[in-house]
Amino acid sequence: MLTLYYYPGNANLAPHILLEELGVAHHLELVDRAVDAHKEAAYLALNPHGRLPTLVDGALVLTEAAAICLHLADTHPEAHLAPPLGSAARADFYRWLMYLTNTVQAEMLFYFYPERLADDAAMAARVKHHAEARVAAMFDQIELALQAGGSGFLSGAQFSAVDAYLLMVSRWSRMMARPARGRAALARCLANLAARPAVQRAFAAEGIEAPYY
Ligand SMILES: N[C@@H](CCC(=O)N[C@@H](CS)C(=O)NCC(=O)O)C(=O)O
Secondary structure, eight states: OOOEEEOTTTTTTHHHHHHHHHHHOEEEOOGGGGGGGSSSHHHHTTTTOOOOOEEEEEEEEEEHHHHHHHHHHHHHHHGGGGTTSSSSSHHHHHHHHHIIIIIIEEEEHHHOOOGGGGHHHHHHHHHHHHHHHHHHHHEEEEEHHHHHHSSSSSSSOOOOOHHHHHHHHHHHTTSSSOOGSSHHHHHHHHHHHHHHHHHHHHHHHTTTTTTOO
16 A cells, blocks of 8 residues: 655645556545644654655655656556656656756745745745746746647656646646746646546545646
8 A cells, every 4th residue: 555645735746646547545644734744753754854745655665756756657657657768758758857846846945935045024025036937937938848749748649747747836836927827738738637537536635626726
């Protein structure tokens, strides 16, 4: 039995969508950020970073949302959540998954936690403002890639782990002045992703209601 430690809508959402896409038995364990449970000793013993998510798969304790997505794809090759190893399609898949986690997601942390990079509230507001603008420019690039690709998926011709990640980070932009959904190809892509039965199950299990992104 796999256990995913989660808080509704956090970086657990992409791995959670993949668990639902795979249809594998799993247990969701709430880490209640409302009471800082992610900073308590019991959770820090699993994830010393005090962040979500964490996946426990037998003896394996795995942190980092993108690593969890890759692990789920690797351990269920029949589901084709990632293209074949060594293929050009796999390289493109890596490119987009890395971009989403180490560029878009990383920038979003500045938007959500600007006080960590600022000395006072005014500086934090500036950090947040700049992060939001930079994230918008990133979604502009993703929009161009979706338009050029033409498949409705960010990498390749079919759903992959990249798309679950895209939906997750797009959801995080929903309160921004220029949310991901405000671009034509992204709007179509996100609507299709959100309508997938597995995605709907993940939303429901985390208690997430519309608007989803
Ligand atoms: N690189 C990590 C980042 C995880 C992360 O920052 N998660 C957020 C929630 S979306 C979190 O746990 N924040 C709590 C904190 O930073 O104190 C990953 O992708 O798993």
